[in-house]
Amino acid sequence: MTSTNRTLYNTLKDGIQNIVAGEKEKIEQQRFSLPVSYPDFCDLFIAFGTYCIFRRNQSHGFVIDENNEWLIQQLYYYVTNAPSFDGDLDKGIMLQGKYGCGKTVILETYSLLHNHIVKKFGLRLPLFTFIKSVTLQEQIIKQSVQSFTQKTLLIDEFGRELKTVQDYGNISRPISELLSVRSDLGVITHGTTNFTLETLSSxxxxxxxxxxxxxxxFNFITLKGDSRRK
Structure with a gap:
């Protein structure tokens, strides 16, 4: 039986432990634990949600009600890294639901709140890029998949874009390729969709x-309720 060279073993073990620690730090840098209470989080979310709605030239404010209250609470658990979150804290969030039920406003509000905190306090965290899937696909075609592999994306209306496109005579699948790369890299992605996981996997x-x-x-989370559009 071959004996172990302890010096070689210790050097290799220390090396891989340093590598693992570096990868863990990268994961932790993608997440920020917001140090606020749940009532204060709700107040902030209502304020930023109202701002989000006003930007759409609508004069009514954001409301937390029986249809979205559970989701807002889950988002609070998510942004505070609480074990009470009903999912996997290392995954992104995909909001499912009917047309007009408020998915986009909630996810964009989350984006606005996060980006405001990062800018206000000069945190070394990535800003969220909120973008519709159709627009994302157009930009990938004009630029490259690599331009979007490291950004923290919030993809609105996920699944609404064309699944294949003609690129100088060649058929490509920009969003599928991007998802594959981001999955391999472990980059956090969020989104909204009108489709179920089963449909998206078809x-x-x-x-x-x-x-x-x-x-x-993704953590696939369903937002209840019918259209809020008036």
């Missing part, structure tokens, strides 16, 4: 392989 959408990655990337 051949008419992204297919089973990407669908399997979606399960690894």
């Amino acid at each position: 051949d008419e959408f992204y297919g089973g392989m990407i669908g399997d990655r979606l399960k690894m990337m």
